[in-house]
Every structure is written in structure tokens, then in C-alpha cells.
Amino acid sequence: MQGVWTPDQVRSAEHRLFARVPEPTVMRRAAFAVAVQCARLLTERTGGVAGRRVALLVGAGNNGGDALWAGAFLRRRGAGVTAVLLAPDKAHEAGLEGLRRAGGRAVPAEGANADTAGIGSEAADALERADLVVDGIVGLAARGPLRPVAAELVRRVTVPLVSVDLPSGVDPMTGSVEGPAVSADLTVTFGGLKPCHVLGAGAVRSGEVVVAGVGITEELPEPEFALLDAVEVGEGWPIPGPEDDKYSTGVVGVAAGSATYPGAAVLATGAAVRATAGMVRYAGPAADEVRSAWPEVVATGSVGDAGRVQAWSVGPGIGTGSSGRDVLRFVLESGRPVCADADSITLFAEDDTMWDARDPDAPLVLTPHAGEFARLAGEGPGADRVAAARGIATSCNAFLLLKGNTTVIAAPDGRVLVNDARQAWSATAGSGDVLTGLIGALLAAGVEPLLACGYATHVHSLAAELAAHGKTGDGGRSEAGAPIGASALLAAVPAAVRAVRDTALRTAAPRAAAS
Numbered sequence: 001m002q003g004v005w006t007p008d009q010v011r012s013a014e015h016r017l018f019a020r021v022p023e024p025t026v027m028r029r030a031a032f033a034v035a036v037q038c039a040r041l042l043t044e045r046t047g048g049v050a051g052r053r054v055a056l057l058v059g060a061g062n063n064g065g066d067a068l069w070a071g072a073f074l075r076r077r078g079a080g081v082t083a084v085l086l087a088p089d090k091a092h093e094a095g096l097e098g099l100r101r102a103g104g105r106a107v108p109a110e111g112a113n114a115d116t117a118g119i120g121s122e123a124a125d126a127l128e129r130a131d132l133v134v135d136g137i138v139g140l141a142a143r144g145p146l147r148p149v150a151a152e153l154v155r156r157v158t159v160p161l162v163s164v165d166l167p168s169g170v171d172p173m174t175g176s177v178e179g180p181a182v183s184a185d186l187t188v189t190f191g192g193l194k195p196c197h198v199l200g201a202g203a204v205r206s207g208e209v210v211v212a213g214v215g216i217t218e219e220l221p222e223p224e225f226a227l228l229d230a231v232e233v234g235e236g237w238p239i240p241g242p243e244d245d246k247y248s249t250g251v252v253g254v255a256a257g258s259a260t261y262p263g264a265a266v267l268a269t270g271a272a273v274r275a276t277a278g279m280v281r282y283a284g285p286a287a288d289e290v291r292s293a294w295p296e297v298v299a300t301g302s303v304g305d306a307g308r309v310q311a312w313s314v315g316p317g318i319g320t321g322s323s324g325r326d327v328l329r330f331v332l333e334s335g336r337p338v339c340a341d342a343d344s345i346t347l348f349a350e351d352d353t354m355w356d357a358r359d360p361d362a363p364l365v366l367t368p369h370a371g372e373f374a375r376l377a378g379e380g381p382g383a384d385r386v387a388a389a390r391g392i393a394t395s396c397n398a399f400l401l402l403k404g405n406t407t408v409i410a411a412p413d414g415r416v417l418v419n420d421a422r423q424a425w426s427a428t429a430g431s432g433d434v435l436t437g438l439i440g441a442l443l444a445a446g447v448e449p450l451l452a453c454g455y456a457t458h459v460h461s462l463a464a465e466l467a468a469h470g471k472t473g474d475g476g477r478s479e480a481g482a483p484i485g486a487s488a489l490l491a492a493v494p495a496a497v498r499a500v501r502d503t504a505l506r507t508a509a510p511r512a513a514a515s
């Protein structure tokens with residue numbers, strides 16, 4: 001798992017490090033890492049470093065200091081470097097001196113002969129001629145969007161842009177963007193990932209993210225939350241072993257859909273069929289439709305007749321009337337792990353006694369989107385989605401999966417996983433029904449609920465991506481992609497599972513060879 005740390009955690013780690021290593025040394029390590037990545041990008045895009053032009057956008061703090069020192073390193077490799085100072089009186093003194101000693105120059109952002117937007121002619125010229133721009137406007141101390149002059153400079157950038165620590169204008173803690181902000185091709189950050197690199201708009205604005213240790217990593221506490229990678233999902237995805245049969249790999253019950261809306265039942269049940277080797281039971285009014293779409297499913301008309309299951313997926317399309325309420329109550333009282341989605345969430349929000357129907361020992365997973373979250377919590381998740389999800393998970397003693405482009409999954413004990421999709425191909429009607437079926441199947445297979453949600457979310461977004469790009473083994477591959485429906489996403493689930501398992505296998509092979 002890749003950890004993610006808050007700015008406060010990083011600041012405390014930084015102070016502990018400064019007790020052993022002088023601050024200027026740490027800054028130069030950070031700047032060197034930035035310079036290495038700038039040189040790589042320049043070489044990739046222009047064929048070299050010497051003779052290329054680099055413009056540094058330099059703000060008032062140490063983030064600007066990093067940019068200035070990085071500029072000094074690049075100057076020594078033969079690049080022409082100009083620092084554009086947004087706050088000339090506050091620019092990092094040692095960094096500025098270092099740049100000048102190396103032969104670089106500094107100009108004020110709002111210097112003489114300013115144009116109508118207030119940008120000085122030297123600054124405008126430096127930006128116009130640059131092959132690469134370094135964003136050292138603001139880092140961990142950022143508050144709010146870019147201020148007007150910085151925003152105007154950033155608006156003019158047409159060449160690759162490298163952000164120091166984080167893209168300026170993005171909120172470090174939440175990744176939200178409330179106004180002008182940098183969109184980086186590459187971000188070099190220090191010690192470990194910060195929330196803005198993986199949450200919301202910040203995840204996209206960060207571009208490729210490179211983490212440079214600089215000595216801070218060793219000082220960091222337990223991360224605030226974590227990201228699963230494909231290797232972990234591939235290693236953890238349950239597959240049948242030689243001793244297994246249809247019961248031992250998990251029997252999942254799906255209670256979804258209605259006579260009028262059988263689609264949710266077909267999608268959720270199909271996802272459960274495709275997720276694992278275990279048996280799938282369906283209970284509800286869409287039994288005929290489910291049987292004809294998925295002959296391998298044992299379908300009955302009511303949850304009472306469904307037979308034994310190891311976990312339930314309940315909710316999509318069951319309605320919020322008395323029959324839906326009875327279905328939800330029945331599965332909650334079964335003492336099995338439950339993944340409750342869609343109408344179930346509304347039922348929890350509308351009827352407090354529903355919480356009492358739970359077996360205290362059986363895990364409950366709730367999978368709201370923002371609107372359902374608001375029904376549950378009394379208000380929307382707001383900008384800090386991690387805090388919002390964690391709050392409900394701990395107060396309701398449930399696993400909470402807050403859907404969105406960045407999906408946040410919180411456990412009742414405060415652990416949080418985040419899945420940063422970086423694409424929105426799964427934003428299509430019925431895709432939530434597929435996710436519910438996947439989670440239920442993993443719960444039935446005995447996967448720990450937080451991981452079940454993490455694995456399911458990962459495979460779900462990967463399936464959407466593969467389907468959108470025609471990369472499911474049935475031809476029609478496309479780099480650009482095309483919109484898909486939930487049925488296509490569902491059809492791509494086995495391809496996604498194969499992909500993560502292949503990744504895990506490829507990673508395990510060199511490890512085995514090395515040991």
C-alpha cells in the first residue's frame with residue numbers, strides 16, 4: 001500500500017529531521033530531486049538540457065526556495081534559467097543567491113513595462129521563451145486558489161510544467177480547486193504522497209507524481225490513509241484452489257431489482273457471478289430475468305427462500321417502501337456481512353430502527369454516492385471527503401464507501417483507503433449495481449471488508465477503463481476511448497481481474513528470482 005500523509009504530519013516529520021540534518025541540506029536534496037526530474041522531462045521533450053530555457057515561478061516561501069535551488073542545478077547543466085519572482089522582497093535568499101552564483105537571473109513578475117495584465121516585460125519574455133516551467137509558487141502552506149498575478153503567469157504557460165511538492169492553487173489537504181490553479185505534467189513531492197496528489201481535482205492537476213525521500217520518509221508516522229495498488233489487488237483477489245468447491249469459495253446472496261426494474265438485479269447478480277468462483281443466489285421479483293441472463297444463478301422470489309449465504313448484497317432497485325424495508329431487515333438480521341447500496345441507504349436514512357436490526361458482529365458496508373451520503377449524514381461530504389467518510393464510518397460503526405471519481409473507503413476503526421480513478425469511464429447508470437455485486441462476492445469469499453471494498457473499487461474502475469478502450473480481448477482497441485454502459489463494464493470484469501493478477505504475477509517473479 002502507498003501511504004498518504006497530511007501536511008501537518010509532514011511538517012512534524014520535517015522538524016524531527018531538522019534535529020539531525022540542517023534545513024538547507026534537506027532543501028538542497030529536495031531541489032536536486034526536482035532538477036533531476038526537470039532534466040528528464042526536458043530531455044524527453046526537447047532532446048537535452050544544455051541550451052534549453054527554464055522559467056521558475058517563485059513564491060514567498062520555501063517552495064520557491066526549492067525552485068530556485070533546482071534552477072541553480074539546471075543552470076550548471078547548461079540550461080538558461082530565469083526566476084520570475086512573485087514576491088521579490090520575500091523570495092528565499094539563499095536560493096536566490098545560489099541561482100545567481102550559478103549564472104541564472106531573477107526578474108520581478110510585476111516589473112517595469114508591465115503589460116495590461118500587470119506582468120512585467122522581462123517576466124513575460126522569460127515565460128514566452130521557456131522550454132520548461134517550474135512551479136515554486138506555493139507548497140504545503142498553500143491557502144486558496146492562485147492569486148491574480150500568479151494565475152496570469154500560469155495561464156500563459158504552453159510548455160511542460162513541473163510542480164514543486166504540489167500544484168499551486170490546489171488545496172493540499174483535500175485536493176479541491178476553488179479557482180485558478182496549476183495543472184502540472186509532473187509533480188515532485190517530498191517524503192511521501194499528500195492528500196492533494198490523490199484526491200479530487202488535485203489528482204489530475206498533479207500529473208505524474210514522483211516521491212523523493214530526502215530523509216523525511218523515515219520520520220513519518222502511520223499514514224493518514226492509503227492507496228491500494230494493482231499488485232495488492234491481484235495478490236488478494238480470491239481464486240479457487242485445488243481443494244475448493246462452489247460452497248467453499250463463498251455463496252453470495254443478491255437482493256436487488258423489482259418487477260418493473262429488473263436491470264439492477266441482472267447487473268448486481270452478474271457482477272457477483274463474474275467476481276469469484278463462488279455460488280450466487282438471487283432473491284427478489286426479478287428472478288426470471290436473472291435466471292435467463294445468468295443460468296448459473298440460483299434464483300428465488302424472496303429472501304426468506306434464498307437458502308444459506310455467506311454475505312448479502314442488498315439494495316439496488318428494492319424500493320423504499322414496506323417490501324424494501326422487509327428485505328433489508330431480513331438480511332441485516334441474518335448475521336452475515338452485508339453490502340447495502342442505493343435504496344438500502346435511503347431506508348437507513350429514513351428509519352432509525354433499521355440500525356437496530358443489525359447483528360453487532362456482522363460487518364455492514366454502505367456504498368453511498370454524494371447525494372445518498374447527504375441523506376445519511378444530514379449534509380453533503382464537502383471538500384474533505386476523507387474526513388466525511390471517516391466520520392460516518394466511525395459514528396455508524398460501518399464500512400463506508402463514498403463513491404466518486406476518487407472513491408474513499410473508511411472502516412469503523414478509522415482506517416481509510418482511497419481509489420484514485422483518474423478517469424470517469426465508470427460514471428454511467430447501473431455501474432453502482434455492478435460495484436455492489438462485486439463487493440458482496442468478495443465479502444462472501446471471506447475478504448476483510450475494507451479490502452473487499454478496495455479490491456472491488458479498483459477492479460471496477462479498471463474494468464470501465466478497459467471496456468472504454470476496447471481492451472477486453474475482443475478487438476476494437478482505442479487510445480482515446482468511448483463511453484460505455486454498465487453492461488460493457490460488467491463484461492470487462494474478468495479482463496480487469498486478469499490484468500491485476502498478471503501485474504501481481506509479474507511483480508512476484510523478479511522477487512522470487514532475487515531471493
Ligand SMILES: NC(=O)C1=CN([C@@H]2O[C@H](COP(=O)(O)OP(=O)(O)OC[C@H]3O[C@@H](n4cnc5c(N)ncnc54)[C@H](OP(=O)(O)O)[C@@H]3O)[C@@H](O)[C@H]2O)[C@@H](O)CC1
Nearest residue numbers: 014027030061062063138139140141142143144145165190
Ligand atoms: N516538509 C518537507 O517535506 C519539505 C519542505 N520543503 C518545501 O517547503 C515548502 C513549504 O514551505 P513554506 O512553509 O515556506 O511555505 P510555502 O508553501 O512555500 O508558502 C509560502 C507562502 O506563500 C503564501 N501563499 C499561501 N497561499 C498562497 C496562494 N494560494 N498563492 C500564493 N501564495 C500563497 C503564504 O504567504 P503570504 O503571502 O500569505 O504571507 C505562504 O506563507 C514545501 O511545500 C516544500 O516545497 C522542502 O524544501 C524540503 C522538504
Ligand SMILES: [K+]
Nearest residue numbers: 135138164166
Ligand atoms: K508548487
